[in-house]
Amino acid sequence: PHWEKQIRSSAQIHRSHGLSVLVTGAAGFVGSHVALALKKRGDGVVGVDNFNDYYDPSLKNARRALLASHNVFIVQGDINDERVLAKLFDVVAFTHVMHLAAQAGVRYAMENPHSYVDSNIAGLVTLLEQCKSADPQPAVVWASSSSVYGLNDKAPFSESDRTDRPASLYAATKKAGEAITHTYNHIYGLSITGLRFFTVYGPWGRPDMAYFSFTQDIRHGKPITIFRGKNRVDLARDFTYIDDIVKGCVAALDTSGKSTGSGGKKRAAAPYRIYNLGNTAPVTVPTMVGLLERYLNKKAKRHVVSMPGNGDVPFTHANISLAQRELGYKPMTDLSTGLRKFVDWYESYYVDDHGKSVNY
Numbered sequence: 338p339h340w341e342k343q344i345r346s347s348a349q350i351h352r353s354h355g356l357s358v359l360v361t362g363a364a365g366f367v368g369s370h371v372a373l374a375l376k377k378r379g380d381g382v383v384g385v386d387n388f389n390d391y392y393d394p395s396l397k398n399a400r401r402a403l404l405a406s407h408n409v410f411i412v413q414g415d416i417n418d419e420r421v422l423a424k425l426f427d428v429v430a431f432t433h434v435m436h437l438a439a440q441a442g443v444r445y446a447m448e449n450p451h452s453y454v455d456s457n458i459a460g461l462v463t464l465l466e467q468c469k470s471a472d473p474q475p476a477v478v479w480a481s482s483s484s485v486y487g488l489n490d491k492a493p494f495s496e497s498d499r500t501d502r503p504a505s506l507y508a509a510t511k512k513a514g515e516a517i518t519h520t521y522n523h524i525y526g527l528s529i530t531g532l533r534f535f536t537v538y539g540p541w542g543r544p545d546m547a548y549f550s551f552t553q554d555i556r557h558g559k560p561i562t563i564f565r566g567k568n569r570v571d572l573a574r575d576f577t578y579i580d581d582i583v584k585g586c587v588a589a590l591d592t593s594g595k596s597t598g599s600g601g602k603k604r605a606a607a608p609y610r611i612y613n614l615g616n617t618a619p620v621t622v623p624t625m626v627g628l629l630e631r632y633l634n635k636k637a638k639r640h641v642v643s644m645p646g647n648g649d650v651p652f653t654h655a656n657i658s659l660a661q662r663e664l665g666y667k668p669m670t671d672l673s674t675g676l677r678k679f680v681d682w683y684e685s686y687y688v689d690d691h692g693k694s695v696n697y
């Protein structure tokens with residue numbers, strides 16, 4: 338294909354100890370940040386993304402341009418297309434796969450359930466089939482989600498807590514992904530690390546998420562709808578800043594493939610690991626809106642309604658001691674600092690020098 342030459346140069350590793358990473362979902366929010374971070378420290382990086390139109394495709398194209406300016410090339414293709422994956426693995430001997438492609442969002446699952454099955458289940462299996470038979474076998478690090486904790490009411494959530502009550506089809510497909518990756522780990526010896534992200538936010542974020550769409554609506558003077566849980570309790574999220582998530586992803590890549598076992602004579606089995614990547618400091622949605630009002634210097638037109646039962650959970654809260662211990666993960670950015678950075682980015686991306694909206 339026409340992209341073969343470009344991905345060879347994209348995958349080129351300048352340092353002998355660098356990784357060679359396939360980043361799926363590289364035109365996405367988290368994927369573009371992780372791809373850039375890896376490239377900046379000298380790893381070889383190739384992206385793949387189907388550039389679907391779940392949210393504004395022009396934002397994905399802008400992320401693609403940003404990566405291209407750092408010589409990271411994104412192949413336009415679907416992880417559920419085995420020919421594309423076979424070609425990628427044929428051209429580059431990936432040491433690692435950072436799997437971030439997915440149909441995200443909990444509410445959209447009610448409109449388009451099959452897109453979740455196609456990307457998060459069928460696409461995952463197609464990717465793992467490729468990884469299992471690749472030589473060398475890449476270590477796989479992939480994004481699960483805090484949503485697997487579903488309707489648990491005991492907080493904070495630990496990795497060993499129950500995950501059998503998903504509140505949305507999205508959560509169910511992530512839970513299925515954990516079972517599927519586990520199978521590939523014990524049958525085929527693939528090294529697997531699943532990362533349960535907790536509400537990731539920041540510059541180049543996802544316009545379908547509340548902090549982002551509220552920013553747009555407050556700025557344009559439109560009313561925002563805030564959901565409230567049972568007994569008029571505010572929803573709360575363990576908002577986690579993108580730079581912290583990126584550090585967790587990179588640490589997971591760097592420690593993947595290494596056994597955490599005792600190192601006896603018997604060859605250690607490939608690891609299967611799951612970590613929470615959160616912030617351990619939940620904030621209510623109205624408080625988050627208050628911070629946006631401050632940074633946008635504008636009052637929100639708040640419209641508070643009862644949660645309609647569309648897949649949202651009342652709260653999330655991560656226990657991160659396992660990631661702290663094994664990955665050295667330590668979130669550094671509180672919501673107030675992180676939202677300030679988000680709003681700064683928003684203003685630079687969506688507002689011109691005369692205060693007029695652009696790219697909107």
Ligand code: NAD
Pocket residue numbers: 361362363364365366367368385386387388389397414415416417436437438439440441442455456460480481482483533534535536537538543
């Ligand atoms: P995103 O939608 O911005 O990124 C996902 C990217 O994958 C998109 O660019 C999309 O075009 C691409 N994609 C989707 N299906 C594909 C397919 N079949 N083939 C190829 N590309 C495909 O989402 P994000 O916020 O960057 O999320 C990254 C990962 O983290 C996802 O797996 C998501 O479920 C997970 N996650 C995100 C959050 C969060 O708060 N952002 C929280 C928990 C888990």
